[in-house]
Amino acid sequence: MSLPSNLPINPDRLWASLAAMAEIGATAxxxxxxxxxxxxxxxxxxxxxxWCEAAGCTVTVDRVGNIFARRPGSDxxxxxxxxxxxxxxxxxxxxxxxxxxxxxGLEVIRSLNDRGLATRHPVEVAVWxxxxxxxxSPPMMGSxxxxxxxxLDEILDKIAQDGAxxxxxxxxTGYAGDAPVEHxxxxxxxxxxxxxxxxxxxxxxxxxxTGAQGQRxxxxxxxGVEAHAGPTPxxxxxxxxxxxxxxxxxxxxxxxxxxxxxxxxxxxxxxxxHSRNVIPGRVxxxxxxxxxxxxxxxxxxxxxxDAVAAIADEAGVTAEVADFWEFPPTPFDATLVKRVRDAAxxxxxxxxxxxxxxxxxAVYVAGKxxxxxxxxxxxxxxxxxxxxxxxxxxxxxxxAVLFEALxxxxxxx
Amino acid sequence: MSLPSNLPINPDRLWASLAAMAEIGATAxxxxxxxxxxxxxxxxxxxxxxWCEAAGCTVTVDRVGNIFARRPGSDxxxxxxxxxxxxxxxxxxxxxxxxxxxxxGLEVIRSLNDRGLATRHPVEVAVWxxxxxxxxSPPMMGSxxxxxxxxLDEILDKIAQDGAxxxxxxxxTGYAGDAPVEHxxxxxxxxxxxxxxxxxxxxxxxxxxTGAQGQRxxxxxxxGVEAHAGPTPxxxxxxxxxxxxxxxxxxxxxxxxxxxxxxxxxxxxxxxxHSRNVIPGRVxxxxxxxxxxxxxxxxxxxxxxDAVAAIADEAGVTAEVADFWEFPPTPFDATLVKRVRDAAxxxxxxxxxxxxxxxxxAVYVAGKxxxxxxxxxxxxxxxxxxxxxxxxxxxxxxxAVLFEALxxxxxxx
Numbered sequence: 001m002s003l004p005s006n007l008p009i010n011p012d013r014l015w016a017s018l019a020a021m022a023e024i025g026a027t028a029x030x031x032x033x034x035x036x037x038x039x040x041x042x043x044x045x046x047x048x049x050x051w052c053e054a055a056g057c058t059v060t061v062d063r064v065g066n067i068f069a070r071r072p073g074s075d076x077x078x079x080x081x082x083x084x085x086x087x088x089x090x091x092x093x094x095x096x097x098x099x100x101x102x103x104x105g106l107e108v109i110r111s112l113n114d115r116g117l118a119t120r121h122p123v124e125v126a127v128w129x130x131x132x133x134x135x136x137s138p139p140m141m142g143s144x145x146x147x148x149x150x151x152l153d154e155i156l157d158k159i160a161q162d163g164a165x166x167x168x169x170x171x172x173t174g175y176a177g178d179a180p181v182e183h184x185x186x187x188x189x190x191x192x193x194x195x196x197x198x199x200x201x202x203x204x205x206x207x208x209x210t211g212a213q214g215q216r217x218x219x220x221x222x223x224g225v226e227a228h229a230g231p232t233p234x235x236x237x238x239x240x241x242x243x244x245x246x247x248x249x250x251x252x253x254x255x256x257x258x259x260x261x262x263x264x265x266x267x268x269x270x271x272x273x274h275s276r277n278v279i280p281g282r283v284x285x286x287x288x289x290x291x292x293x294x295x296x297x298x299x300x301x302x303x304x305x306d307a308v309a310a311i312a313d314e315a316g317v318t319a320e321v322a323d324f325w326e327f328p329p330t331p332f333d334a335t336l337v338k339r340v341r342d343a344a345x346x347x348x349x350x351x352x353x354x355x356x357x358x359x360x361x362a363v364y365v366a367g368k369x370x371x372x373x374x375x376x377x378x379x380x381x382x383x384x385x386x387x388x389x390x391x392x393x394x395x396x397x398x399x400a401v402l403f404e405a406l407x408x409x410x411x412x413x
Numbered sequence: 414m415s416l417p418s419n420l421p422i423n424p425d426r427l428w429a430s431l432a433a434m435a436e437i438g439a440t441a442x443x444x445x446x447x448x449x450x451x452x453x454x455x456x457x458x459x460x461x462x463x464w465c466e467a468a469g470c471t472v473t474v475d476r477v478g479n480i481f482a483r484r485p486g487s488d489x490x491x492x493x494x495x496x497x498x499x500x501x502x503x504x505x506x507x508x509x510x511x512x513x514x515x516x517x518g519l520e521v522i523r524s525l526n527d528r529g530l531a532t533r534h535p536v537e538v539a540v541w542x543x544x545x546x547x548x549x550s551p552p553m554m555g556s557x558x559x560x561x562x563x564x565l566d567e568i569l570d571k572i573a574q575d576g577a578x579x580x581x582x583x584x585x586t587g588y589a590g591d592a593p594v595e596h597x598x599x600x601x602x603x604x605x606x607x608x609x610x611x612x613x614x615x616x617x618x619x620x621x622x623t624g625a626q627g628q629r630x631x632x633x634x635x636x637g638v639e640a641h642a643g644p645t646p647x648x649x650x651x652x653x654x655x656x657x658x659x660x661x662x663x664x665x666x667x668x669x670x671x672x673x674x675x676x677x678x679x680x681x682x683x684x685x686x687h688s689r690n691v692i693p694g695r696v697x698x699x700x701x702x703x704x705x706x707x708x709x710x711x712x713x714x715x716x717x718x719d720a721v722a723a724i725a726d727e728a729g730v731t732a733e734v735a736d737f738w739e740f741p742p743t744p745f746d747a748t749l750v751k752r753v754r755d756a757a758x759x760x761x762x763x764x765x766x767x768x769x770x771x772x773x774x775a776v777y778v779a780g781k782x783x784x785x786x787x788x789x790x791x792x793x794x795x796x797x798x799x800x801x802x803x804x805x806x807x808x809x810x811x812x813a814v815l816f817e818a819l820x821x822x823x824x825x826x
Contacts, residue, residue, distance in 0.1 A: 197644075197645060198644070201649060227609070228608055228609060229676060229701045230626060241661060242665045245661035255647040263642060263643060263647060265652075265692055267689045271680070275680050277678065279678055280680060
């Protein structure tokens with residue numbers, strides 16, 4: 001569908017800003033590399049700050065480097081409605097992951113200026129520090145500190161793979177701010193590329209994100225008996241890989257059979273001793289189970305453990321299942337979600353409710369502040385890749401929906 | 414069963430020699446480390462040569478370092494009946510793999526001397542250079558050169574992982590002999606530990622080896638689509654690991670369902686990109702199919718390829734199957750095999766026919782010369798490991814069977 005002519009935002013300006021930001025840390029294959037608090041990340045932040053100041057915003061930086069660019073509201077006593085995302089990228093990242101949410105937020109502020117629209121609540125665009133977790137682990141650091149998931153001190157002492165200390169890199173890049181990390185917010189709205197194929201496959205223009213999947217991550221160690229591949233008859237083997245292969249199949253079946261957006265993945269699998277003619281004695285693999293409903297996720301946990309135990313018994317091997325990480329399902333704020341859905345419908349954009357399978361700053365923020373997200377399609381569902389791409393019209397639609405939801409939440413003055 | 418008192422060999426002398434050899438390169442956990450043409454291998458060879466000379470043998474060394482210790486026969490025009498195996502070990506090898514066959518051969522010669530028995534054919538014990546292939550690749554070098562599988566020149570130029578050239582190490586250790594690598598033999602008999610669990614599990618004292626399994630080795634690359642584990646619904650995935658897991662299961666089923674000593678193994682499996690929350694886009698794995706019958710092995714090859722193609726189709730991935738290595742089934746000489754069986758029966762030893770699943774020098778030699786092997790049980794079927802062990806009585810039984818088969822083949826003078 002072609003774009004309506006009456007959008008409240010400026011599609012060309014948004015696209016030009018995305019293109020200008022992509023020049024910083026541009027990679028050979030058309031992506032971007034702005035690792036958190038690198039020289040490139042600093043240059044991207046500086047460009048963003050200059051744009052915000054040109055748009056009349058007041059910029060503050062907190063002690064973990066999160067940036068907040070504020071357009072005043074008519075009632076200075078009210079907390080801001082915050083839009084945002086992140087500007088850091090994966091090492092071979094794309095031009096839109098995170099960046100789109102930040103620059104769509106800036107486009108909303110620029111459009112409010114164009115139209116001379118005042119809001120009751122202040123309006124802000126946030127840039128959260130180190131969402132990707134590539135240079136410094138864990139991911140979603142800035143939003144995690146702002147919402148109390150991590151303490152400031154533990155994060156400042158994180159050491160990058162290149163040996164740099166996060167606190168020192170904040171100082172070096174000029175983003176060791178003095179604002180407290182607890183930042184009052186009335187509501188939070190994050191626009192983001194879907195990073196998956198659903199909207200494109202179903203030909204939907206907007207994803208109305210109703211919440212984030214709960215995640216349970218495990219590490220499984222299967223121990224059999226290492227032996228020569230030649231002289232050991234099949235019936236006498238205790239092959240850790242054969243047993244693990246059945247477990248991988250069972251994990252997939254769990255995802256296929258559980259209703260309602262279940263996702264199940266084995267992403268790492270290591271075989272020991274890793275020799276062509278030795279029956280594997282030990283296999284390590286990871287399991288990632290996701291579902292938006294807590295009770296269903298708990299049921300998946302039980303079925304997964306039961307399946308692993310049954311397969312191990314039958315194969316004559318042992319299997320240890322260790323909990324690695326857990327994140328509860330995070331429903332977003334029903335009122336804000338409805339505003340996103342209403343905005344999409346108001347423009348006549350095709351849309352569907354969708355659950356976020358990936359982690360986003362919004363997922364941490366949702367633990368403290370009413371939150372919603374707007375998804376736009378991305379080409380072939382590909383993200384974290386230099387070929388990551390969106391259609392300019394989809395970006396414009398996402399920014400327009402963000403504009404409407406923001407105005408409805410910040411209130412016309 | 415306890416040992417008969419009338420064995421033709423001396424069990425205590427055999428055991429003492431095995432223990433003395435194990436002192437050279439002894440490891441902390443009770444194994445041996447004598448990497449091919451290392452200082453330890455040289456010391457082991459020197460000890461063996463000194464024992465042979467003390468037993469009245471003439472020792473010759475060929476140009477690839479194979480050692481032949483000869484006890485003359487009554488007819489000097491006849492080629493020798495050769496016993497033997499290897500003295501080199503894995504880095505954390507055991508005390509019996511290879512060593513048993515060499516020292517059982519020496520024990521046979523010592524026992525012929527004790528009894529003043531003359532044979533028509535000369536009798537020899539061979540030590541083949543670098544059977545293990547740990548320091549220099551490929552394995553079974555010495556027997557391979559002697560039988561024309563490899564050329565002398567290509568092997569002399571092999572470089573070890575530590576940078577040493579094989580030809581130079583032969584000179585350094587004093588085993589660059591001048592005998593031609595084509596060594597005339599009337600027959601070849603190799604005693605060896607089973608390196609598998611069959612004899613122990615079935616409580617057999619002797620394995621009558623009827624031949625060696627044919628082997629076909631493959632490399633399989635499965636290519637799907639790498640994607641985020643969260644935002645990619647199960648039904649839209651092309652998960653290379655899920656498909657590969659089904660292939661691993663199919664490879665195992667092929668081994669279980671094919672009659673007659675089929676062995677099928679996946680020993681290496683590598684997942685890309687190897688991240689907890691990324692659906693694997695590519696998996697590499699190896700396949701090792703073995704069967705003693707050529708037609709059956711060819712049928713396994715077809716069923717394997719068909720299964721991989723069908724699973725790939727169903728999973729929406731591609732799978733490339735590359736041939737990596739092939740070794741045809743090697744039946745041993747029926748007359749010699751019968752002599753081994755008759756010898757075991759004559760002593761009243763429990764025994765069974767068995768196919769060698771592992772590679773041995775005898776498998777190369779069998780391509781040129783009538784060959785048979787005698788297997789003895791090893792504890793828990795474990796080999797290539799410092800805990801490798803045998804019962805002294807099983808060693809004595811194996812040497813006794815070797816003695817009888819040798820005398821029957823070399824002929825009483």
